[in-house]
C-alpha cells in the first residue's frame with residue numbers, strides 16, 4: 405500500500421522564567437551536551453530540526469519540519485513576548501525544580517501562550533531534577549496547572565540528560581497526531 409506523506413512546518417516555543425534551563429534543554433536535544441556556564445538568551449534564537457513520525461495503521465508518515473524558538477525568560481516592558489508567540493503550534497513550558505517559585509510563574513507563561521496562540525499542545529517540564537528538593541515542590545499546584553491548561557507534565561534534567569529527548573518527542577508526536585486528525589487536505 406502506498407504511504408500518504410504529510411509534510412508540515414511547525415513552530416514550537418520554549419517558555420519559562422529566566423535561568424530555568426530552556427536553552428540547556430534545547431542544547432541537550434540538539435547537541436547532546438550540557439554547559440554549566442550557559443549564557444542567558446538575548447531575545448530569541450531559532451533552530452530547525454526535522455522528524456519523521458510513522459503511522460503504519462493509517463498508512464501515513466508525517467514529516468515535521470520544526471522551528472524551535474528558544475525565547476528569553478527576561479521580560480522587557482518595551483518588547484512583549486507576544487510577538488514571539490504569534491502563530492505558535494506547540495510549546496514546552498519550563499520550570500526549575502530547584503526554585504519552587506518558578507513553578508507558579510508557568511501560569512503566566514501558559515496564559516500568555518493561550519492568549520496569543522489559542523489551544524495548542526503543551527508539555528510542562530520540571531527541569532533540574534538533579535538538584536531538586538522534591539519535598540519543597542507544591543505537587544498539588546502542579547497538578548492543578550496541568551488540569552487547568554490541559555498539558556502533560558514531565559520531569560527532566562538537562563545536566564544529566566534524564567528524559568530530555570523523550571519530553572521533546574512527546575510534544576512532536578502530539579503535533580504529528582494533530583495533523584493526521586484533521587480532514588485530509590486540511591493539514592499544512
Ligand SMILES: Nc1nc2c(ncn2[C@@H]2O[C@H](COP(=O)(O)OP(=O)(O)OP(=O)(O)O)[C@@H](O)[C@H]2O)c(=O)[nH]1
Pocket residue numbers: 420421422423424425426427428429439440441442443444445446475476477478531532533534535560561562563564
Ligand atoms: N544542575 C542543573 N543546572 C542546569 C540544568 N539546566 C540548566 N542548568 C543551568 O542553569 C543555568 C541557566 O540555564 P539556561 O539554559 O541558560 O536557562 P534559560 O531558561 O535558557 O535562561 P534565559 O535564557 O535567561 O531565559 C545555567 O547555568 C545552566 O547550566 C539542569 O538540568 N541541572
Ligand SMILES: [Mg+2]
Pocket residue numbers: 426427428443444445474475476477
Ligand atoms: Mg536561554
